[in-house]
Amino acid sequence: MLDARVxxxxxxxxxxxxxxxxxxxxxxxxxxVAVVVGSVxxxxxxxxTVTSPLRFxxxxxxxxxxxxxxxxxxxxxxxxxxxxxxxxxxxxxTLEALVFGAMNGLTLTxxxxxxxxxxxxxxxxxxVRLTPRAFHEAGVVLSIALTFVPQTTRSIARIREAQATRxxxxxxxxxWLPIVMPLLxxxxxxxxxxxxxxxxxxxxxxSDRPQPLRTxxxxxxxxxxxxxxxxxxxxxxxxxxxxxxxxxxxxxxVVGVVWWVGRNVSHTTYRVHRWTARDTLAVLGCxxxxxxxxxxxxxxxxxxxxxxxxxxxxxxxxxxxxGLGLLxxxxxxxxxxxxxx
Amino acid sequence: xxxxxxxxxxxxxxxxxIGVLAFVYPFLLDMPATGSLGVAHGQDAMLVTTxxxxxxxVALLVELQGQAISAKTVALLGVMVAIASVxxxxxxxxxxxxxxxxIFAPIILAGYVFGGRFGFLMGTFTMLTSALITGGVGxxxxxxxxxAGWVGMTAGWLGQISRFQSPISNVIxxxxxxxxIALLSMFGFAWGLLYGAIINVYFWPFAVGTAEQxxxxxxxxxxxLARYTTFYVATSLWWDLVRAAGNVALILxxxxxxxxxxxxxxxxxxFEVRSAHA
Numbered sequence: 001m002l003d004a005r006v007x008x009x010x011x012x013x014x015x016x017x018x019x020x021x022x023x024x025x026x027x028x029x030x031x032x033v034a035v036v037v038g039s040v041x042x043x044x045x046x047x048x049t050v051t052s053p054l055r056f057x058x059x060x061x062x063x064x065x066x067x068x069x070x071x072x073x074x075x076x077x078x079x080x081x082x083x084x085x086x087x088x089x090x091x092x093x094t095l096e097a098l099v100f101g102a103m104n105g106l107t108l109t110x111x112x113x114x115x116x117x118x119x120x121x122x123x124x125x126x127x128v129r130l131t132p133r134a135f136h137e138a139g140v141v142l143s144i145a146l147t148f149v150p151q152t153t154r155s156i157a158r159i160r161e162a163q164a165t166r167x168x169x170x171x172x173x174x175x176w177l178p179i180v181m182p183l184l185x186x187x188x189x190x191x192x193x194x195x196x197x198x199x200x201x202x203x204x205x206x207s208d209r210p211q212p213l214r215t216x217x218x219x220x221x222x223x224x225x226x227x228x229x230x231x232x233x234x235x236x237x238x239x240x241x242x243x244x245x246x247x248x249x250x251x252x253x254v255v256g257v258v259w260w261v262g263r264n265v266s267h268t269t270y271r272v273h274r275w276t277a278r279d280t281l282a283v284l285g286c287x288x289x290x291x292x293x294x295x296x297x298x299x300x301x302x303x304x305x306x307x308x309x310x311x312x313x314x315x316x317x318x319x320x321x322x323g324l325g326l327l328x329x330x331x332x333x334x335x336x337x338x339x340x341x
Numbered sequence: 342x343x344x345x346x347x348x349x350x351x352x353x354x355x356x357x358x359i360g361v362l363a364f365v366y367p368f369l370l371d372m373p374a375t376g377s378l379g380v381a382h383g384q385d386a387m388l389v390t391t392x393x394x395x396x397x398x399v400a401l402l403v404e405l406q407g408q409a410i411s412a413k414t415v416a417l418l419g420v421m422v423a424i425a426s427v428x429x430x431x432x433x434x435x436x437x438x439x440x441x442x443x444i445f446a447p448i449i450l451a452g453y454v455f456g457g458r459f460g461f462l463m464g465t466f467t468m469l470t471s472a473l474i475t476g477g478v479g480x481x482x483x484x485x486x487x488x489a490g491w492v493g494m495t496a497g498w499l500g501q502i503s504r505f506q507s508p509i510s511n512v513i514x515x516x517x518x519x520x521x522i523a524l525l526s527m528f529g530f531a532w533g534l535l536y537g538a539i540i541n542v543y544f545w546p547f548a549v550g551t552a553e554q555x556x557x558x559x560x561x562x563x564x565x566l567a568r569y570t571t572f573y574v575a576t577s578l579w580w581d582l583v584r585a586a587g588n589v590a591l592i593l594x595x596x597x598x599x600x601x602x603x604x605x606x607x608x609x610x611x612f613e614v615r616s617a618h619a
Contacts, residue, residue: 015480019388067576111480119476127473137406137415141462144419145426145470152427173590181598183424188606191413191420195610198412211404216348219400223355226393230359233389234366247393254396261403 002041002332003279004126007118010037010332013286014114017326020293023307024103025318026326031110033329038117040333053113060112061105068101069093075100076312096309103309129269133262144194148187155183211261219257225250278335285331292325300325352404356397360487363394364542394483398465405462413610418459421451422466429471440537440584444471446591447599448489449529452496454603460493481540488539492532499528522596526589533585537577542569 018030035053070082070089075096084090124146131139159182160170168178229246232239292300300321307316428443444467452460468486472478503521 016388063576071571071575115479116476119478124473127478134403135406138402138466140415141419141422141466142470142473144416145422145466146473148420148423149426149430149470149474152423153430156427173594177594177598180595181602184599185602187420187424188417188602191416192606192609194420195411195413195416198416203412203415213345213348216345216352216404219403220348220351220355223352223359223397223400226396227355227359227362230362230389230393251392251396254400258399258403 001273002121002282002336003273003275004122004130006279006282006332007122008130009283009286010329011114011118013289014329015111017289017293017329018107018110018114021305022103022107023305023316023318024106025316026305026322027103027106027110029323029326030329031106031113033326034110034113034117036330037333038113038120041336042117042120053109053116056112056116057105057109060108061102064105064108065098065101068104069098072097072100074310096311096313099309099313126273132258133265133267134258134260135262136265148190151190152183152187155186159183159186215257215261218253222250222253222257225253281335282332285328288328289326292322349404352400356401356404359393359397360491363390363484363487364539366390391480391483394487398483398487401461402465405458414459417455417606417610418462418466421447421463422470425463425467426471426474429467430475440533440580441587442584443587443591445489445492445532445536445584445588446529446595448493449496449525449532449588449592450596450599450603452493453500453525454600454607455497456500457494457497460495460497461490462493464489464491464493484540488536492536495532496525496528499524518597518600521600522593525596525600526592529588529592530585533588534578534581537581537584538573541573541577 014030014034018027021027021030038053069079070093073091073094075092075094077095078092079095079098081092082090128139128142128146131142156179159179163178168175170176170179225246227250229243229250232243232246236243291297293302293305296302301317301319302322304317304319304322425444425447428447448460448464448467451463455463465486468482468489472482472485503524
């Protein structure tokens, strides 16, 4: 098992890489990496995802391709023409626009697949454990909610059974009323009991103090710098250096406040996950992938990361060294395969 | 105390403006196109925007929980979030038509009764918890959390408008609970459409690329809005209409008894015994 932080770094690296490149060959490579890592590392009884990546691809790719082809009248290779009287759709439908749309769908599919793998391989309890200490109350709310989810599901089943014995059957939306109301009222009653139990155990005895004024002030200053920097970046691009500087200082202030607030919260863990050499290797793999995209190394042709099919469709270039670097994202699957657990 | 309130207001304002700007920035850009027909900028912008939205959400949560949340609020929030999250689980397990989602009605009704702050937290945590249990964590999550938070927060404002003494609240009271539920239904309908329109904007510049109907740096606000409207009508309107109609149906059906139950418990939750020297 890899540390949840490693998986977070992996997912974020996939997001950055998929956002960074517009070359479909690299995108396909990243998509394959996401699929392999997801299928190798996901536990057999793991969580499912909202939609399977295959289903997402089947929807996103043709939709994005057709939509772009019908609405973007750019490119030299005309497939057919739509009558000019059709508002926005009228004009030439080109192969280049079709490909560009499919590339957009491919990017979204890659990002979706990466996070689908992340969701499959990371247990919920490990994700909750990643909550910064500063969010103590938020963590408590989240823990209560996650604990009550199975109870609520059981309550629904119990209420349905009870109503069924009275001859109630769910045929339409209206028939949910006798199920939802007892569920809500029993939930509210349970929360009342829980609150009393929390108070009896001393919850709130020390946390009723409001936030120190200095903390609030730093938080406000951090947000002000982020907002000011962003507005400057958007509307005064010539001030880019100052804008980015302000945003970095703002981000550091917000993160610093979170760290500072969290320092005062004691935190206990029953089972400590030890950082292993496998975790380090996986992070290094992510670092390698990021490096090939962002560091101007002499052997790499970083221009191949960008590709546009306009004005005439051509085969995108592929740098094998960049391809090898992207395979660094496969390291989690390699180290897991060798794990005796 | 005034200073504290002023700084708190500043935090809410800055975080709110960053949140709004994250969604509307494609309409405000007026700069020359960058390389690859402006695509490169779109990608940078998405990463920057996601980071900014995440940071402002973090700042807002630190501020919100710094205002001393009572045990009752924490417990109530946890249980209500669990109920709404189970409804999302039902939505995932049993596919419903279009964008129909049963989670917005509880967020709206809870925000309406318990206030804007509770509504914001309920919306935010419902999205987070349901994403955790359904495997929906991704770069879209901060946007979903922010938008669902706005749904709950504005429902709280609606509740305040209808409770405070004003010509509007007098009209609502004169109309009785039927008018209240009708108002909430319209609110649910509007948010059903708005939620989709807002969530679309975050990936629109990134997803569709350079087309006459898509985001392209340098075009004016009016032109951009016209293109986005076309994009929205072509891709999302019918989907969001089902969500909006679902919100209306759920609020019409469950709104009155739910508001009554929540109001009854709100009185119980606000009951406190304070010692004489406190």
